[in-house]
Amino acid sequence: MTAALARLRSWEGLLLAILIVTVALNLANSPYYLGVENIVNLFQLEIEKIIVALTMTLIIINGEIDLSVASVMGLSACVMAWLFKMGVALPLALLAALGSGVLAGLFNGFWTAYVGLPSLAVTLAGLIGFRGVARILVEDRAIGNYPAWFNELGQQAFLGPLTLSIMIFLALFAVVAVVLHGSALGRLVYVMGNSLEAARYSGVRTKRVKMILFVASGVVAALAGLLYAARLGSVRGDMAQGFELDIITIVLLGGVSIFGGSGNLVGVGLSIFVILNLRNGMGLANITGNTQTSVVGALLILSVLVPNMAQLIHNRWRGRET
Amino acid sequence: MTGERRLKPLLMRVWEAEGVSLTEGGAEPRAQAAVPPILEIHDIAKRFGATQALEAVSLTLYPGEVHALLGENGAGKSTLIKIMTGVYQPDRGEIRLAGQPIVIGSAAEAQRHGIAAIYQEPLLFPDLNVAENIFISHQGRGAVTNWRQMFREAEEILAALGVALDVRSPARGLTLAAQQSVEIAKAISLNVRVLIMDEPTASLSAHEVTQLFKLVKDLRDKGVAILFVSHRMEEVFEIADKVTVFRDGRLISTRPRGEVTPRRAIADMVGREIGLLQPRAPVKQGDLILSVRGLAREGVFHDVSFDVRRGEVLGFAGLIGAGRTDVGLALFGIEPATSGTIVLDGKTRNIRSPREAMACGIAYLSEDRRQLGLSLPMSIAANISLPVLRRYLDRFGLVRTASERATAEGFRSRLAIRTPSVDVSVAKLSGGNQQKVMLSKWLNTHPRLLILDEPTRGIDVGAKSEVHAMIGELAAEGIGIIMISSELPEVLAMSDRVLVMREGRQMAIFDRAEASGERVMTAAMGQALTGEAA
């Protein structure tokens, strides 16, 4: 009983269970599920979101939030497209686009860390504002016809069946894992998430850390935006609109506390797999978009509700108030 | 015996300082037999998982009696309190109120029974104004709040407490003492029959303590039964009619105050003999480390000037809110000074951030270890390495946990931190051990100047004396120490010199010889003494 409960209480355990069930269901109801093509698609279709989710994890554990990521994705794609349209060499355009991500990050970081506004408010303004800038650049155009190599970056398999995006995701996952769980920065991320003041009283350069995180978030979002552009081969002002909620959902489902200070990349990794498999499975089962989002929403709630209830019942049973 | 002899004069001094003579007060036990008990706790037991928090505890409280409850942290005091206030339910045993068995299902019920508690950490609502905080848990004040009336009543209560707060302003930013006063006002605003005070004095300065005691005695005389929990011997022996000692969840002894000495009580608490508060043997002082001239932070404190030498302990005395902590924060760069000079090792420094302070070899142990001093969920090792994390990085910028733990182990044995392992999260440790971890954390920065803010607040007697001993050693090693403390005996016993502040101003600096309880108090209260005024 208690042993089972302990396993259930560990978030990762719960996610693992959910994942296994999902995979089993998928295997049962679709012959196409196991195909290499499908496995690759399973990643490709959400790849940009899960890339951004990695840096979002850092931000949320740090006790902040970045609602502007989707708009930054759109912004960088539009910057790239706009410059390309103006005849700038694509490589330069790509660099500039990443630069726009840095600027966006600096913007969020400055107002949050140095002026001390709540990141929710700042990035909410960013959500609207950055999208606005993207709009100014592309207006009502859809900008395409990039050199073949660019589209291939987003679409062709590079290493075996792996596309560049997937390899970037895997690499970034490793990097973030090391940073969060091995490096000084990661340590500070947790400390600040637990108590910003305590960190300050220990001589931590809290402003600098926040700034670094927001810039990282900006750059990665910009990169994801470019990968998205490469995958779709065409850029519009509404690119990635509304992704922020999906991204935050992934992170929270991963067991990261919205109040900061707790959570780990294992959980987020698992939650990524759960959501990918869930969406893919339902897609193959011809379940439409609204049902998909509903199911993910329900899962998000249940994954917290079930352990809580188990805990509660367990306590009642032990006759102890919590 | 020798301990006894050393103890006597010290307590004398304290009591004089607090305006208490040995004969007065509750010295002659008042007749209690006639009055029936108000609250009887019978054979209560409570177990959390593996640990038996309380075992077969019985306690009887009489109206008009102050019953002191002693015990080291983890002895079960707070568990008992939580049971009395309906936060926990006992596994066994019963509680009788005025003879009637009762079940206290919730804090609200406890209140209805007239049982109220004042906790060590005040439970205020920073965004509500003072008046609301006082009346927050009142039932039946009507569905609609009558602000004018509420403000008036709140002002009356606070006036009675001798505390002047703007009842309209939010509780955010109140000093700990002010918060404590609001807590007390809150408790007495309810028609209490049983008042539980869990270390109410932990954050009060000597003067405020005397003020509080006036109040407690007044309540007692009105027939309120008071359960008084404190780590401060001298307080307990001033205020209590009965003294009960807990150890490891069991009741060790309950005696009338007349029949127990502090030393006896402590022996019961720790199960072994401990000498308490012997004056520190002065070490020969070395050359100048820090000299501060005309230091000020606009609107907070003014014109503070003092020197600290190697091996010296400079005590900061004064009422809470006198600005002592603010001086510490200024030196550590949390809230930089706005004027004045800080000269460290002959070099004039302009300290604007904790990092700069640390670079100058300054370390500051916060008075609020839970919120500011430590990162509770993190492991002991992680907390100790935090300020100097860079030292533990390999060339890839990754943390070398091995050497981190090694350091932690070192301090663990050196400061006798009681813990199964250095990977345990600090939250799981007792107050005393947390204090030691915080001390280790800052010693690990190899400071030349150590600022200790309330180094023994809310930790039990055993740990306390260990910390005091530690301070002695550090001074002996040649570290300059500034010790901010509201415990007069501590200040007097530990300091080579005592700097007294009042309302943001430096009132006087006394040498060890001339620093006596009443002189320090008078300085803290007002009229600066001629002669040593800095």
Added chain:
Amino acid sequence: MNWLQRHIRPEQVRELSLLLLIIVAVLVFGSLIPRYYTSLTFNRIASSVVIITVVAAGQTLVVLTRSIDLSVGSIVGCTAYFAGTQLAAHHGMPPAVAVLIAVALGAFMGSLNGVLVAWGRVPPIIVTLGTLAIYRGILIDYSGAKTVTTDSLPAWLVDLPTVDVATVGGLEIRVVVAAALLVVIVFQLATSFLTVSRRLYAIGSNPEAAALIGLPTQRILFTAFVLSGALSGLAGFLFLARFGNITVEAGRGLELQSVAAVVVGGVNIFGGSGTIFGSMLGAVMIGTLEQSLFRLQISEFWRDAILGLLILLAVASDAVILNRLRLLWARTDLKLIAKSAPLPAREGEVTAP
């Protein structure tokens, strides 16, 4: 200054400063836009902020308790659609009943959030992020792609947005505007005078303490979410009246808009402080910006960028103002006096009635 400090709390000053910002904005736009100072402009802004104001009122109640409700947009959509289909089916239905249906449905959906947060102990953002998706999904299924169309609705509803209650010097006070104002006033009064509602602030301000002193934390949380849902329901009805045509899109994005209004309105996103009136000002601020930007002779594509910037400046400027004030208050406040007054002799003097 001292008198001021005794009688005006920092939060109120923050609202005054926001009011000032709005006035400044109006002056600026007035100088840029021809025919700006007209009753027309007033009506535009007034009726455009009605819905968001009502939603923001509910959002405020939730945010005060250190929670957040991201499902409001979906609730507005569902209630608007459901009330619409009901009215389409029974034209005879009295207005009161129609409103009641919308509010009741909203309250019900809110109560689901409430139960999950209060007793399920699931963080609010997770619950409402989930129901945001779930409610919208349900609406898409339930609607079966049918649209509620204006002509299917009774005339009184379609005309509702244009009916005035009073005309003050050319300024028409539309019924819906009055309704929104009423909501704000009622809840403002409630939150500042009802003992119960003060507890919203309490649990938002210090949840642990609230639990320890035995406040019914769970019931309060639950109520906050129910009210938020109910107000979203009311907003849904207003939405139906204003736009007539209800697709599955209805109300999408209101969640972030309402949060924006609340944040700009100076409600502490971490609970405990802020007022309904404040978030109304927030809504008006944003509404004024949007409506005025519509009318400026600038490209469509510039609007969002400018709007984002202005919102940020609004938040920044009044945050800075407030911090200055906080310092001022903190310093002059709370002096402990050294001399202790004697306790009143009379029995029960200090004990409360």
Added chain:
Amino acid sequence: MKKLLLTTAALAMLALLPQGAFAGDIMPGKDVKMVLLPKFLGILPFDQAHQGALEAEKELKNGSALQFLGPTPENSVAGQIEIVTNAATQGVGAIMISNNSGDQIVPSAKTAHDKGIKVVTWDSPIPSGEAEDLFVAQVDFAETGKVMADMALKILGDNGGKFAILSASPDAANQNSWIKAFHDVLKSDPKYAKLQEVDLVYGNDQSEASYNQAVALVDKHPDMQLIMAPTSVGIVAAAKAMQDEKLCDKVKVSGLGVPSEMVAYTMNGCAPDFALWSFVDLGYLAYYTAYGLATGAFEAKEGVSFKAGRLGDYKIAKDPTRSKGLRIVMGPFSIYDKSNVQAAAK
């Protein structure tokens, strides 16, 4: 009952009927997995198209049931791509896309196409024409411009006046190309010279945004007399706005709308004229076309003709509105006014 305006496209079709290679009739009873993909779920026109497709399915006795799969409005692009990709994975016979993703759909459509899946677009094509077998156009887009211009002229009168365009989102391919066609027509013929466009705004196909935009237009351009809204959401919102503002006699609304949603405003004169085609027929035709292609009854080549059930014969031609790509044009437009809107709304 419908008053059908004989349009240029219709004429062209009739003219083309006799000659040209005529492919064999479409054989019913074959078993073809088919997916109908709308821009997003929950919008009336697409549901009507679904009805039409089901009607065709019944006629053609297709062994496997039609899949009507759509994304949610908020992630239409990503959703459409996901559905096309999954369809490709499952190797369906044909997929019918009302493309809301511009060329962003191309990569996924290409994968499907390369697997031999027939990719038929309807209502909104793939702009570049890549990876698309055939576009079933509701009407000739150039003609849409003409129809809009004519309605504007009819409303504003020969001495013209000022009008503004309220479109869907800046990214809506259909609206953009219609507006472009509209502009071209206005330039092409001097009789439109007096029609003066004062503004172009977007309501993002949301009632509230469109409504606010319409109202704002009135404030911005007091002398504006017409709002032209080539979007079924926008036109209704605009009409409602003008009604609420009691401006219906001063500012008219026109454009493309669904009769059942517009009837009230047409009758009370807020929107005297508007146009649309039958989405039911469009779905029906799309199904026939896709089925025919998938069963090999005919090929997607220029000049090929086929018979689509009750709608009669169609001939595949180059799409003049795109640099690349083939199309058939359903046509014709139905122009609605007081005389016919009520019947159409039924």
